[in-house]
Amino acid sequence: MQSSGVFRSVCSLDCPDQCGLLVHKEDGRIVKVEGDPDHPVTKGNICNKVRHMTERLYDENRLKYPMKRTGRKGDGKFERISWEEAISTITSRWKDLIQTYGPESILPYSFYGNMGNLTAEGMDRRFFNRLGASGLDRTICSVAGSTGYKYTMGGSFGIDPEDTIHSKLFIFWGINAVSTNMHQVALAQKARKQNGAKIIVIDVHKNQTGKLADWFIPILPGTDSALALGMMHILFKDHLIDQDFLEKYTVGWKELREHVKQYDPAKVSEITGVPVEDIYKLARMYGETSPSFIRIGNGPQHHDNGGMFVRTVSCLPAITGQWKVKGGGAIKGNSGYLSHNTVKLQRPDLLKNKATRVINMNLLGDALFSLDPPIQSLYVYGTNPAVVAPEGNKVRKGLEREDLFVVVHDLFLTETAKYADIVLPATSSYENTDFYTSYWHHYIQLQQPVISPFGESKSNVEVFRLLARGMGFNDSAFEETEADMIRQALDHPGNPYLEEIDFEGLVEHHYLKAKVKPLFPGELPTPSGKIELYSSQMKQAGHPPLPTYIPLVEDDAEKHLYQFIPGPNHNFLNSTFSNNEKHITLEKEPRLFMNREDAEIAGILDGEKVLVWNQRGEVVLKASVDENVLPGVVVTQGLWADTVGTQQLVNSLTPDRVADMGGGATFFSGRVSVEKLR
Numbered sequence: 001m002q003s004s005g006v007f008r009s010v011c012s013l014d015c016p017d018q019c020g021l022l023v024h025k026e027d028g029r030i031v032k033v034e035g036d037p038d039h040p041v042t043k044g045n046i047c048n049k050v051r052h053m054t055e056r057l058y059d060e061n062r063l064k065y066p067m068k069r070t071g072r073k074g075d076g077k078f079e080r081i082s083w084e085e086a087i088s089t090i091t092s093r094w095k096d097l098i099q100t101y102g103p104e105s106i107l108p109y110s111f112y113g114n115m116g117n118l119t120a121e122g123m124d125r126r127f128f129n130r131l132g133a134s135g136l137d138r139t140i141c142s143v144a145g146s147t148g149y150k151y152t153m154g155g156s157f158g159i160d161p162e163d164t165i166h167s168k169l170f171i172f173w174g175i176n177a178v179s180t181n182m183h184q185v186a187l188a189q190k191a192r193k194q195n196g197a198k199i200i201v202i203d204v205h206k207n208q209t210g211k212l213a214d215w216f217i218p219i220l221p222g223t224d225s226a227l228a229l230g231m232m233h234i235l236f237k238d239h240l241i242d243q244d245f246l247e248k249y250t251v252g253w254k255e256l257r258e259h260v261k262q263y264d265p266a267k268v269s270e271i272t273g274v275p276v277e278d279i280y281k282l283a284r285m286y287g288e289t290s291p292s293f294i295r296i297g298n299g300p301q302h303h304d305n306g307g308m309f310v311r312t313v314s315c316l317p318a319i320t321g322q323w324k325v326k327g328g329g330a331i332k333g334n335s336g337y338l339s340h341n342t343v344k345l346q347r348p349d350l351l352k353n354k355a356t357r358v359i360n361m362n363l364l365g366d367a368l369f370s371l372d373p374p375i376q377s378l379y380v381y382g383t384n385p386a387v388v389a390p391e392g393n394k395v396r397k398g399l400e401r402e403d404l405f406v407v408v409h410d411l412f413l414t415e416t417a418k419y420a421d422i423v424l425p426a427t428s429s430y431e432n433t434d435f436y437t438s439y440w441h442h443y444i445q446l447q448q449p450v451i452s453p454f455g456e457s458k459s460n461v462e463v464f465r466l467l468a469r470g471m472g473f474n475d476s477a478f479e480e481t482e483a484d485m486i487r488q489a490l491d492h493p494g495n496p497y498l499e500e501i502d503f504e505g506l507v508e509h510h511y512l513k514a515k516v517k518p519l520f521p522g523e524l525p526t527p528s529g530k531i532e533l534y535s536s537q538m539k540q541a542g543h544p545p546l547p548t549y550i551p552l553v554e555d556d557a558e559k560h561l562y563q564f565i566p567g568p569n570h571n572f573l574n575s576t577f578s579n580n581e582k583h584i585t586l587e588k589e590p591r592l593f594m595n596r597e598d599a600e601i602a603g604i605l606d607g608e609k610v611l612v613w614n615q616r617g618e619v620v621l622k623a624s625v626d627e628n629v630l631p632g633v634v635v636t637q638g639l640w641a642d643t644v645g646t647q648q649l650v651n652s653l654t655p656d657r658v659a660d661m662g663g664g665a666t667f668f669s670g671r672v673s674v675e676k677l678r
């Protein structure tokens, strides 16, 4: 490894943009991270978070060696141990648990803190398959929406974002793209400049993205399906449809045409809070502009009815035939194009056909108390459930269980790690070999180590190798190198888009584009091969087969006045960076945005501290009073670390009800009361 130089890298964070990076190294240390100007999509621009990455990489609190707990769970008192002791403590405890309770008493709990495919869903899957541990259903992020999209379109296939440069109308629907998909915003702004494209933002909060729009449409939370159905009502009534496309490439359009007659704009306006004339204006702009593009965000699918929202909105471009126009259509997620060989990478065969129970990660709190056989050990990596999981107080109470053996592998002593019996230090992505597949653009990228491991830290892949040895597993699957694993994953005849991509190509070029082609003319992976405006699959699963507005679950509405929307913020990535000085300084402090009318009634002044509470818990925030949210709605941003002393563990207030589809999370469907802090 060279001790100085500039090296191509890829951003490992859970962000659709998956930027190409140039990492500058001097005397063995990374001194600067910048965008790679040669990357075809991200073109040298990166966000502020990652521009300040060195502050996180070399933060004085980064974990340097394994530790064992010496204080009470949650206190954060630990002492240094060796890797040998750590691995033997874990594996001997697991061997005992397997003897007494069976392997399903062990629960892996992970998410995409590092999006690398070997790191996040490679060697770990091999290990836990071989162990026969309980399975984890990774539902916390986008599953409700991707399930809804799949009913309509057959899988995670949208348009090529590079084509959106041709779009004349951008609808950012429930996505705070300035913070969460900045290169889609860059494309929209370029299209606005070059061909006068218009940008519409539909959101419950006029945040940075709303402020940049040509037209911001505020909407009441959880009512977006009704708005989309109202648009369809007008599109059919005004004949702003592409009948040829509907006939060739969809099923059920005539049923849909009849069905949407009930969603007349007056009724839709009452549901959504969007004025009747705006519903007409929106539908007509959408029906008359081509190419038009909808970027479907994650926000509205974090509701009780989130699956149906995405299902419904994804029908719009079919009605107007936009899918066949370059730059027309939608993106919810594009991971389908870059799907790799998970059978070879994750080795489900190591389970030997045993059926293990699968636990929905959104129900962690319940799972820690109510299962039989009980969960006796939790192995956490790439996620911080004490902060990010819903019903946080329940989760933290579960983590306090004296008889629960908890291991946390992370770069920092996170809130979750404070409850661990054993803490293991993790390398950053710049210390590993891995491959990355964006869920927005169409490039696969390779990361090779730029620096040596920090302190005694180890990658996920390496730790699972050690754990496998400690358990006495001698399968060759645990001896393979990262390069072997990447080769296996890319060898995937099931995905023709990957045909020309292999490990050697990635070593040479760092990023390679999947061989994508437009969706139409063509066949979709739905049962009919067409866009399913009417879905028999949905009917079988107990959903209305046509897009339908279903109101949110009443979350103690009588008692709590406000719909509570606690989303991510600009300078953190979920809870990542919430413990790094630089990023905290940039973000300043967590606030509660509320409407002036509401604040006046409650006697709350701008800048005052407020208590936000409900049946699940309470948090303290600083009120920010303005007109950027509708009355009855309060918004806060960011998943702040408790260590910062903000009393802002927002997930103390969020419900662990699951969404209508896929067992998804409903972070934004909770209600709260707000009062001046006394």
Ligand SMILES: Nc1nc2c(c(=O)[nH]1)N[C@H]1C(S)=C(S)[C@@H](COP(=O)(O)OP(=O)(O)OC[C@H]3O[C@@H](n4cnc5c(=O)[nH]c(N)nc54)[C@H](O)[C@@H]3O)O[C@H]1N2
Residues within 6 Å of the ligand: 014, 015, 016, 141, 142, 173, 174, 175, 176, 177, 179, 180, 181, 202, 203, 204, 205, 207, 219, 220, 221, 222, 223, 224, 296, 297, 298, 299, 300, 303, 565, 567, 568, 569, 570, 571, 572, 573, 574, 575, 635, 668
């Ligand atoms: N800076 C930054 N970038 C990130 C992240 C981060 O934490 N910080 N997180 C990453 C991850 S894991 C994800 S999943 C994505 C998420 O990124 P996005 O897709 O942008 O999703 P959210 O920010 O959760 O919510 C988007 C918007 O939905 C709005 N919203 C909430 N409820 C409703 C509703 O009912 N209707 C409508 N129309 N709008 C609603 C919120 O006000 C918010 O502006 O971002 C990724 N990128």
Ligand SMILES: Nc1nc2c(c(=O)[nH]1)N[C@H]1C(S)=C(S)[C@@H](COP(=O)(O)OP(=O)(O)OC[C@H]3O[C@@H](n4cnc5c(=O)[nH]c(N)nc54)[C@H](O)[C@@H]3O)O[C@H]1N2
Residues within 6 Å of the ligand: 014, 111, 112, 113, 114, 119, 140, 141, 142, 298, 380, 381, 382, 383, 384, 385, 388, 389, 409, 410, 411, 412, 414, 426, 427, 428, 429, 460, 566, 567, 568, 573, 574, 575, 576, 639, 650, 651, 654, 667
């Ligand atoms: N209230 C509310 N809650 C939410 C959301 C919301 O909008 N509102 N968003 C939800 C969404 S969309 C998501 S995706 C989840 C995300 O939640 P998480 O998946 O928990 O994401 P992070 O909080 O970023 O935590 C990732 C952790 O992984 C660690 N890590 C990074 N790289 C590695 C590695 O290589 N190995 C190991 N072992 N660890 C590593 C990081 O240091 C960090 O502590 O949060 C959800 N929670």
Ligand code: SF4
Residues within 6 Å of the ligand: 011, 012, 013, 015, 016, 017, 018, 019, 046, 047, 048, 049, 050, 182, 573
């Ligand atoms: S977090 Fe997103 S925008 Fe920032 S560098 Fe990484 S991929 Fe790019």
Ligand SMILES: [Mo]
Residues within 6 Å of the ligand: 014, 140, 141, 142
């Ligand atoms: Mo997410």
